[in-house]
Amino acid sequence: MKKLEKEQLETLFSIMGSTPSYKIAHFTDSGEAMISMLNDYCISNDYMYQVNCTEKMFYEKIADDYKDSENTKVVNFPLQRRSYMIQAQEYNFIFITANIEENFRKDFLQRVHKIVRSAGSLILLIPKKGYAESDKWVATLEENLYVSTSIIEDMFENYDVIISRKMHGWGD
DSSP: OOOOOHHHHHHHHHTTTTOTTOEEEEEESSOHHHHHHHHHHHHHHTOEEEEEESSHHHHHHHGGGGTTOSSEEEEEOOTTOSOOOSTTOOEEEEEEOSOOOGGGHHHHHHHHHTTEEEEEEEEEEEEOOOHHHHHHHHHHHHHTTOEEEEEEOSSSSSEEEEEEEOOTTOOO
8 A cells, every 4th residue: 555644544534523432444455554543543532443454464464463452453354255244243434445356346345335334434545546447436336325425536645535325224
């Protein structure tokens, strides 16, 4: 994962507000700096944070750093696993920084849909590749029952941010 600007990450995290007891999941294949900052943010707000490492080598690299954390759990989480539900957990926010191949996005979003609380949000950071890539993501999100989608193009130098919401009572 390319460098993310600290101040902009803090701004992005601020959209979560300070409601107690939020649960946050993060699908990632790299980016220790973002994980560390999100971990600190979750600790300061008493949120639960689950880091779903989609690459085993990355999991092995960071798992020991958080093994004693009360707020943060690091999981080896291959994207191809059949179910994303772990111990009936539903999350208020899902951060996605892992590379999700275009041919797997529909399956991924359907699996994630089951673990997002009603009115919960997906926050995707995708490498800047122009409007076509963002538009593909937005179309796929809409096809899979995510609404109120927004694109923030100027927050980070190397990434666009896409925020979308699972609306209450939509889908299964």
